[in-house]
Amino acid sequence: MHEETVWWYLIVGGVLIFMGIAATSFKRLPLSAAMLYLAIGYALGPSGLALLQLDLVRDAGILRAITEVALLVSLFAIGLRLRLPLVAPMWWLPLRLGFVAMLLTIPLLTLVGVLLLGLGWGPSLLLAAILAPTDPVLAHDVQVQDSDDVDLLRFSLSGEGGLNDGIALPFAMLGLAWCASGAAGAHAVSGWRLAFEGAAGVAGGLVLGGGLGWITTWSVAWLRTRHAQALGLEGFFALGLIALAYGVAQLAYCNGFVAVFAAGVAMRRVEHRASGERSPREAIGTVDSEDVVATASDPQKAHAYMAESVLGFTIELERIAEVVVMVIVGNVLSTSGASLFTWHSAILIAALFFMVRPLAVEASLIGSSASHAQRRLMSWFGIRGIGSFYYLALALQATQGRDAQDILALIPLTLAVVTSSVVVHGVTATPLMNWYRRVRRAEPPGRH
Numbered sequence: 001m002h003e004e005t006v007w008w009y010l011i012v013g014g015v016l017i018f019m020g021i022a023a024t025s026f027k028r029l030p031l032s033a034a035m036l037y038l039a040i041g042y043a044l045g046p047s048g049l050a051l052l053q054l055d056l057v058r059d060a061g062i063l064r065a066i067t068e069v070a071l072l073v074s075l076f077a078i079g080l081r082l083r084l085p086l087v088a089p090m091w092w093l094p095l096r097l098g099f100v101a102m103l104l105t106i107p108l109l110t111l112v113g114v115l116l117l118g119l120g121w122g123p124s125l126l127l128a129a130i131l132a133p134t135d136p137v138l139a140h141d142v143q144v145q146d147s148d149d150v151d152l153l154r155f156s157l158s159g160e161g162g163l164n165d166g167i168a169l170p171f172a173m174l175g176l177a178w179c180a181s182g183a184a185g186a187h188a189v190s191g192w193r194l195a196f197e198g199a200a201g202v203a204g205g206l207v208l209g210g211g212l213g214w215i216t217t218w219s220v221a222w223l224r225t226r227h228a229q230a231l232g233l234e235g236f237f238a239l240g241l242i243a244l245a246y247g248v249a250q251l252a253y254c255n256g257f258v259a260v261f262a263a264g265v266a267m268r269r270v271e272h273r274a275s276g277e278r279s280p281r282e283a284i285g286t287v288d289s290e291d292v293v294a295t296a297s298d299p300q301k302a303h304a305y306m307a308e309s310v311l312g313f314t315i316e317l318e319r320i321a322e323v324v325v326m327v328i329v330g331n332v333l334s335t336s337g338a339s340l341f342t343w344h345s346a347i348l349i350a351a352l353f354f355m356v357r358p359l360a361v362e363a364s365l366i367g368s369s370a371s372h373a374q375r376r377l378m379s380w381f382g383i384r385g386i387g388s389f390y391y392l393a394l395a396l397q398a399t400q401g402r403d404a405q406d407i408l409a410l411i412p413l414t415l416a417v418v419t420s421s422v423v424v425h426g427v428t429a430t431p432l433m434n435w436y437r438r439v440r441r442a443e444p445p446g447r448h
Helices: 003-028 033-044 060-081 089-116 121-131 138-142 152-167 169-181 185-227 234-251 256-275 280-284 292-297 302-336 343-364 372-380 386-398 410-442
Strands: none
Touching: 003 033, 003 302, 033 302, 033 410, 060 152, 060 234, 060 256, 060 302, 060 386, 089 121, 089 152, 089 343, 121 169, 121 386, 121 410, 138 152, 138 302, 138 410, 152 169, 152 185, 152 256, 152 372, 169 185, 169 386, 185 234, 185 256, 185 292, 185 302, 234 256, 234 302, 256 280, 256 302, 280 302, 292 302, 302 386, 302 410, 343 372, 343 410, 372 410, 386 410
């Protein structure tokens, strides 16, 4: 066997076993797993062991595809965690963050690009679309932990991450089109058309994804409870529903990311309606290890058992996706050789973290029930990562084969923001969430 292959087996095996052992310790330390994966990816590159050398421009297509799969799995898992009726008032906060804060972030970041960084309007809009979505993969330390978690802060950040990755797509397309023409006037008509198509695509994605999630989940549950069929292989069902929702949405020219998120929410709604006020754990009860089929086909337990089994499977996939994508990002950092942390990137990072994100969040939460502590933490935990890397790879893939210096200039800026977010938010997540839990315990009972 080739020596380099042996090293890969040793590194991958060692990292996965180490994380399996140390995962609990990371929850108590001001560190995140993403920081470790980023460092490993960097060490594997030319600056370290030189075992992996990815070029973001050359390999944009394959990197976009890998990141896309990671996002889809994470979006589905987030939707499956959010166990509240769609008419519950708490849904208004993630909707505000996902739509209103997003629509405020993009023009503010565009102005930062034009006025402070000296970029053109097209590249500035594209950069804003790349950096606007919060990350659904790396934010698990501040998101809903399981289906019983209805904390307002975690629920809002989770719902935001599930929605805004898809909402950024039409703005990225408009930015790319603007860069291609180099003239604002040429896009007066196409810009409005893209905006309309983007809004219709989001609505269509919600309807298609929610409908497919509901129909397929109800059908499988019906087969299990009425005929003891379609039992087991929850992983197949999860991956199949993710792929089906995304594929149908794409064929219908709707937003595939939003559709996958909606499919996860719909699966949870089917379970919630079947289980009622009981938590999934209460609905499932004790599972006989020698007769799992009895639980999976029990009309009182089947829906909860299926939803929780699928959730467990997708969470495991989400963690694996985090390893893969953050190692890729770290390797790209090592391979690029460019100086990331310049005055321009420092201005962009400071503007995004301390001005744009807080302003957008505060404006979107006017009149809401969020407490002062919750508002501050929502403003701070606008984590950027895999979603931003995806849109950067998408832009580079779309411009391959033609001169696109204005888009290439966005690479170091995006990588600097992603790296800073992984480190800064990773370091602050544990202490700030510990502080938040102390604040919540000191609040009067019953306050959300």
